[in-house]
Amino acid sequence: MIDEPLHLLNSIDTALATWTARHGLPRFRSQQVRSWLFKRRTTCWEDMTDLPKPLRVASAAELPLWTTEIARHTQADDGTEKLLLNLTAGGQIECVLLRSRVRRTICISTQVGCGMGCVFCASGLDGVDRNLTTGEIVEQMLRLQLLLGAEERLSHVVVMGMGEPLANLDALLPALDEAHRSDGLDISARRITISTVGLPRSIDRLAREKATYRLAISLHAPNDALRNELVPVNDRIGLAAIIQSADDYFEVSGRRITYEYVLLAGVNDQPQHARELAKLLAGREALVNVIPYNPVVGLPYRRPDLERQAEFRHLLEEAGVRVRFRHRKGDRIDAACGQLRRSQALTQIE
Numbered sequence: 286m287i288d289e290p291l292h293l294l295n296s297i298d299t300a301l302a303t304w305t306a307r308h309g310l311p312r313f314r315s316q317q318v319r320s321w322l323f324k325r326r327t328t329c330w331e332d333m334t335d336l337p338k339p340l341r342v343a344s345a346a347e348l349p350l351w352t353t354e355i356a357r358h359t360q361a362d363d364g365t366e367k368l369l370l371n372l373t374a375g376g377q378i379e380c381v382l383l384r385s386r387v388r389r390t391i392c393i394s395t396q397v398g399c400g401m402g403c404v405f406c407a408s409g410l411d412g413v414d415r416n417l418t419t420g421e422i423v424e425q426m427l428r429l430q431l432l433l434g435a436e437e438r439l440s441h442v443v444v445m446g447m448g449e450p451l452a453n454l455d456a457l458l459p460a461l462d463e464a465h466r467s468d469g470l471d472i473s474a475r476r477i478t479i480s481t482v483g484l485p486r487s488i489d490r491l492a493r494e495k496a497t498y499r500l501a502i503s504l505h506a507p508n509d510a511l512r513n514e515l516v517p518v519n520d521r522i523g524l525a526a527i528i529q530s531a532d533d534y535f536e537v538s539g540r541r542i543t544y545e546y547v548l549l550a551g552v553n554d555q556p557q558h559a560r561e562l563a564k565l566l567a568g569r570e571a572l573v574n575v576i577p578y579n580p581v582v583g584l585p586y587r588r589p590d591l592e593r594q595a596e597f598r599h600l601l602e603e604a605g606v607r608v609r610f611r612h613r614k615g616d617r618i619d620a621a622c623g624q625l626r627r628s629q630a631l632t633q634i635e
């Protein structure tokens with residue numbers, strides 16, 4: 286059997302245990318490597334100067350740190366930075382760093398493409414190619430952390446990049462462990478949010494196994510007829526089952542559920558939609574996160590004008606719903622999910 290090179294980030298504890306055993310090293314060597322990766326933000330074995338030189342050279346050959354390459358790095362005036370990564374195993378993914386006062390939020394992907402087919406979204410236009418590995422998810426976090434200045438620190442993780450996180454929980458959960466662990470990125474679980482199209486069985490699994498993260502449900506419509514059109518997988522799930530699972534998750538986790546609502550002009554932004562949405566969520570410990578649509582080249586959807594947005598907000602608030610409008614960050618660098626990869630693909634075609 287060929288000895289596959291281990292990807293360190295895929296299963297850090299296991300890889301480092303194998304590494305220490307192979308070289309007859311004491312256990313503290315593993316902690317040194319962890320510290321270099323997560324705290325001291327190193328990019329290569331060579332820089333881990335408290336390891337003996339021959340060990341660094343041998344390790345670089347047998348235990349590569351990175352399996353992606355940066356295909357494109359874009360920056361916006363508001364501090365948003367976006368990476369388009371080429372995966373050694375094939376495909377491209379995107380991840381984003383957002384700056385807002387002291388917050389440093391990273392947005393990460395979980396799949397190459399997406400299988401959910403939401404009609405307004407760039408990520409799912411060509412379906413899903415594959416799930417990302419744990420290592421590829423951890424790697425996005427580390428690469429984004431490398432963009433920070435020495436005085437900056439990652440504070441939040443949102444799993445809202447390309448892909449459906451709950452369709453890849455097996456790889457995602459160990460990656461989020463690394464985000465949360467004190468010898469990892471040391472980010473508090475309540476500052477880690479998983480955004481899902483709403484897959485009840487996976488929400489239930491999360492409630493059983495790891496109800497510590499915040500959950501955001503991409504609702505986008507207040508009734509099944511409209512949701513079936515915008516979010517095709519809804520057809521075999523239905524709003525009632527999703528909200529039931531979300532209620533259960535809230536019960537177990539004690540964390541308020543966020544409902545995301547992409548506002549599409551003339552589609553789901555009418556007064557009756559706001560009223561119906563308020564009714565659907567009445568009595569729940571919920572926050573509605575309204576996201577004015579980020580137009581995608583080639584798709585027919587538009588962002589409603591500011592007046593319509595304000596009216597939608599007013600109707601929800603009047604009905605007692607807690608509302609937050611997501612600020613437009615990184616528009617000019619195609620920061621909405623899947624857009625950078627798509628614009629790159631389009632440029633290549635042209």
Ligand code: SAH
Pocket residue numbers: 399401403405406407444445446447448449450480481482483501502503545546547576577578579580581621622
């Ligand atoms: N699959 C997951 C997470 C990825 S998408 C989910 O559905 O939640 C993260 C959020 O961005 C979702 O609410 C998604 O509907 C929204 N979104 C996708 N494309 C968008 C666009 N062009 N403009 C604004 N929001 C978008």
